[in-house]
Amino acid sequence: MKKFTLPLLLLAFAVLLAAPMAFKSYGLYLLTYWLVFIIAIMGLNLTIGYAGQKSLGHAAFFGIGAYTVAIMMKAGLSFWLGLPAAALLCFVVWLVFRNEEWLTGGTFGLNNIARPQLFGLSLEGNLAYYYFVLAITLLLGGLLWGLLRSPWGKAFTALRDNPIRAESLGIDIRRYTLLSFAIGAAYAGVAGALFASLVQFIDPAPFAIASSIMMYLMVVLGGPGYFLGPVLGSAVGVVLPEWLRFAQGWYLFVFGSAVVLLMIWLPDGLLSIPDRFKARKQARQASAARAASAQAAAKGAQA
Amino acid sequence: MTHPHHHDRPQGVPVLKVTDLRKAYGAIQAVGGVSFEVRPGEIFGVIGPNGSGKTTLFNSMLGQITPDSGKIELNGEDVTQLEPLELNRRGVGRTFQTLQVFGKMTVRDNLIVAAQEHQGSMFSRLFAPSDSGLGDKADALIDQFRIRHVADKKAGELSYGQQKLVDIAMAFMSEPDLVLLDEPCAGVNPSLVGGISSLLKELNRNPRIGKKSSFVVIEHNMDFVMDLCHRIMVMVEGQVMAIGTPDEIRANKQVLDAYLGS
Numbered sequence: 001m002k003k004f005t006l007p008l009l010l011l012a013f014a015v016l017l018a019a020p021m022a023f024k025s026y027g028l029y030l031l032t033y034w035l036v037f038i039i040a041i042m043g044l045n046l047t048i049g050y051a052g053q054k055s056l057g058h059a060a061f062f063g064i065g066a067y068t069v070a071i072m073m074k075a076g077l078s079f080w081l082g083l084p085a086a087a088l089l090c091f092v093v094w095l096v097f098r099n100e101e102w103l104t105g106g107t108f109g110l111n112n113i114a115r116p117q118l119f120g121l122s123l124e125g126n127l128a129y130y131y132f133v134l135a136i137t138l139l140l141g142g143l144l145w146g147l148l149r150s151p152w153g154k155a156f157t158a159l160r161d162n163p164i165r166a167e168s169l170g171i172d173i174r175r176y177t178l179l180s181f182a183i184g185a186a187y188a189g190v191a192g193a194l195f196a197s198l199v200q201f202i203d204p205a206p207f208a209i210a211s212s213i214m215m216y217l218m219v220v221l222g223g224p225g226y227f228l229g230p231v232l233g234s235a236v237g238v239v240l241p242e243w244l245r246f247a248q249g250w251y252l253f254v255f256g257s258a259v260v261l262l263m264i265w266l267p268d269g270l271l272s273i274p275d276r277f278k279a280r281k282q283a284r285q286a287s288a289a290r291a292a293s294a295q296a297a298a299k300g301a302q303a
Numbered sequence: 304m305t306h307p308h309h310h311d312r313p314q315g316v317p318v319l320k321v322t323d324l325r326k327a328y329g330a331i332q333a334v335g336g337v338s339f340e341v342r343p344g345e346i347f348g349v350i351g352p353n354g355s356g357k358t359t360l361f362n363s364m365l366g367q368i369t370p371d372s373g374k375i376e377l378n379g380e381d382v383t384q385l386e387p388l389e390l391n392r393r394g395v396g397r398t399f400q401t402l403q404v405f406g407k408m409t410v411r412d413n414l415i416v417a418a419q420e421h422q423g424s425m426f427s428r429l430f431a432p433s434d435s436g437l438g439d440k441a442d443a444l445i446d447q448f449r450i451r452h453v454a455d456k457k458a459g460e461l462s463y464g465q466q467k468l469v470d471i472a473m474a475f476m477s478e479p480d481l482v483l484l485d486e487p488c489a490g491v492n493p494s495l496v497g498g499i500s501s502l503l504k505e506l507n508r509n510p511r512i513g514k515k516s517s518f519v520v521i522e523h524n525m526d527f528v529m530d531l532c533h534r535i536m537v538m539v540e541g542q543v544m545a546i547g548t549p550d551e552i553r554a555n556k557q558v559l560d561a562y563l564g565s
Contacts, residue, residue, distance in 0.1 A: 151428040151435045154416040158405050165403040168365075170391040170420040170477065225407075282460075 005227055009141075012231065016134055020127055028126045029198070030242055035133045036194045037238045039140055041218045041230035043187025048216065049224030050148065051180030052160025058215045061090040061185040063207025065192025070113045070202055079116030083193050090189030091182045113200045133194050140187060145227065147183070156180055160225070217259060223269025232270050316379060318343050318481050318517040319364070324373030326359050333359040334370070335541040341481070346507055346518045348532035350525070352562060356541040357521050361485060364519070365397055366390045378480065392421070396479035396516075400486045402466050406459025410450060410469050413458050414441040418476035437476070443512050444472045448502065464495045471499065475506060475516070484520045488527055496524060500531050529553065537562060 016035075020028055044058045068089050069082035115123045116132075123129045147153060158166040159176050167173050196202050214237055222233025244251045266272060317340035326334045334356040341347045351357050363370045366387045375383045377393055385393070405413050419428065419435040428435065445454050448468045453461055458469050467490075474482050487503070488496050505511075507518060522528050528535060529549040537544040537558050544562075545555050552558055 147429070149433045151416075151419045151422075151431050151433070154408070154412060154419060154433075155428075157408055158416045161405040161407055162403055165399070165405070165473075166416075167387050168391060168397050168399075168403075169417045169473065170388060171416070172388060172420070172425070175425065 008228060012228075013138070020130055025126050028130050030239060032126070032130045032133050032198055033195075034234055034238050035130075035137045036191050036198060037215075037218070037234035038230050039137055039194070040188045040191035041215060041222070041234045041237075042141065042144055043184035043191070044215055045184075045219050045222070045224060045226075045230050045233075046144065046147075046156070046187070047180045047184035048219050049226065049229060050153065050160060051156040051176065052163075053177060053180055055181065055184065056209065056212045056216060058184070058188050059207045059209070059211035061188035062192040062195065062211070062215075063204065064090050065189030066196040066202050066207070067192075068189070069193035070196045073114050073197075079114075079193075079197065083116075083190060086189040086193040087186040088189075090185040090192075113196050113202065115197045115200070129198065133198070136190065136194065140190065144187075148227070152176075152179070157225075219269075221259065221262060221269055223271030226269065226271035229269055229271050236270075316343070317341055317376075318345075318378060319519065320374075320376040320379075321360075321364065322374040322376070324360065324363060324370050324375065326363060326368065326370045332541050334363070336373075337538070337541070337543055339536055339543065339546060341517050341519060344507065344515045344517055345534065346503070346520060346532045348528040348535040349519060349521045349538060350523075350528055350535060350562070351538035351544075354540075355538040357538055358485075359541075360538070361483060361519075361521060365395070365483060391477070391479075394477075394480035396474040396477060396482040398471055398474050398482075398484050398487060400489050402463070402470055404458040404466050404469050404473070407457055409455050410458050410461070411438075411441050411445065411454045413469055413473055414444055414476050417473040418478075421477045440476065440512050444475060447505070447511050448472045463490065464492055467491055467495070467499070468502075471502070475510075475512065478510075478512060478514055479516055480514075482516050482518050484518055484522075486522055487520065488522055488524045496527055500527055503531060 016031075019031055023031060040058065040062050044055060047053050047055045047058075065086035068086040069079060072082040072085060073079060115129055117123060118132065123132045148156075155166070155171050155176050158169070158171055159173050159180075163173050192207075218233035218237040219229065220233070221236050222229030222231065241251055241255070244254060247254060262269075266276075268275070319341040321340075322338050324334055324337045325332070337356070337360060339347075349357050349360070359368070362368045364375055366382075366385050366389070369384065373383070374381060377390075377395065380393070382390060382393065405416065408416065415434050415437045418437050418440070419431075422428065422435045422437070423431060434441070442454075445451050448471070450465060450468055450472070453465055458466060461469065467487075471484070471487060474484075484503075487499055491499065503518065503520075507516065510516065520528065520532060529552075532549060534546060534548055535552045536546045537552060537555075539561050545552060545558050547555065
């Protein structure tokens with residue numbers, strides 16, 4: 001983790017805390033939507049960015065989380081039961097949920113999903129719900145930070161950088177691979193649960209393969225293996241389309257072109273830009289040092 | 304040249320015992336009945352021309368491939384069918400012919416991750432400190448390998464020779480009983496070969512970290528092998544041609560004709 005990650009985090013936190021003052025209801029809704037995706041993409045970043053795996057099923061876990069909470073709340077159970085259940089289910093279950101219409105409402109979806117209460121405080125309002133989601137985002141961000149600093153984080157990186165060497169050093173690559181998927185899925189589950197309560201209506205459409213690919217793109221755009229990559233990646237994937245709404249159908253064209261250009265010039269994502277400058281500077285210094293020593297050698301030969 | 308190791312050649316129950324190992328690829332008998340022992344604290348060299356079965360033998364001992372028949376014992380325990388992961392947990396370390404470091408981690412983290420799975424349980428490691436309590440051990444190896452000045456750099460940013468040193472050091476972090484070194488001098492600048500040789504002797508005779516290890520070394524650099532190893536096995540066409548001290552191997556007429564004579 002980079003040395004400027006922590007100050008950047010604190011700055012982001014201050015901005016997020018103050019943000020609601022600058023936004024109307026829809027803006028607040030969009031901000032919350034963004035936070036929800038940050039959680040989901042943080043999980044996927046662990047799977048793809050840190051552990052080096054490929055996952056095109058992330059939206060399914062997002063969906064499992066959303067449906068778990070929606071169904072449990074419809075059945076009169078508490079959100080606080082639904083949230084851990086969503087995380088746990090996603091952690092444990094690797095199966096795509098079947099379309100049991102009696103339970104899930106089929107393609108018509110489920111509507112009127114309530115928002116939770118916290119210690120008797122209603123989180124019904126957009127502002128309250130925003131701060132609630134912000135708190136969970138920070139909590140899960142902190143947990144991920146701790147996880148990545150633990151020996152597990154090193155094992156994930158070793159698995160990504162060189163699985164054969166990792167195995168020869170006693171790193172159980174099967175278990176760590178599985179864990180990276182399961183933890184990533186649990187994050188998607190929590191995000192899905194928060195999503196269901198945010199939009200208050202869910203149907204199967206947002207959890208299909210196209211969403212999984214979009215989530216993958218968000219990781220790649222932000223910078224896989226960068227802690228703050230998901231913040232930027234989901235901004236580009238979720239917030240930007242809203243700003244570019246005036247462009248209508250052109251949005252996809254612009255977005256697609258941007259992704260292609262990024263893949264060509266910045267394959268490690270937006271957050272790799274500072275590292276690039278650093279590497280370029282080091283290369284310049286190294287070549288300057290080489291030139292100087294070559295010059296010195298040439299002078300020595302002349303003398 | 305004198306060989307100071309010969310007098311204190313280690314004795315005792317073999318760390319590694321290979322009995323009648325065979326492996327064929329189709330009609331080609333890559334390894335055709337190889338038997339040998341490696342004693343505690345011994346540096347055992349394996350030489351032979353290309354295609355003589357060294358790599359197949361190595362891969363069998365490392366659990367990368369399953370031999371057709373024969374037995375591999377580690378400290379008296381049958382490990383013939385075990386996978387690389389379990390072999391490592393039982394005390395087998397290795398290096399590879401090509402560089403195999405974790406390029407995006409610092410040198411220090413490369414060393415720490417090389418031993419952390421030997422500490423505690425999977426669950427306890429989630430709550431363990433970032434360096435798994437291995438910081439001092441990593442620093443000791445960093446000093447021993449004289450790579451202190453690059454300890455906090457990413458391994459992928461180092462020169463080839465420096466990465467090679469990190470690569471070798473990683474194999475020793477978990478204090479293995481047996482280390483298999485696959486061409487430790489491959490691609491290394493000649494000026495560094497002597498350094499690697501003395502490091503390995505130092506680790507073998509007087510390990511700064513933990514206990515004594517036995518080594519099996521595959522290497523083409525004959526001076527290196529003759530200088531480093533206590534005993535050497537010569538393989539030709541999947542068979543053992545000779546096993547003996549460097550002096551015995553050098554004096555062996557058959558070996559001279561087949562291999563060294565060129």
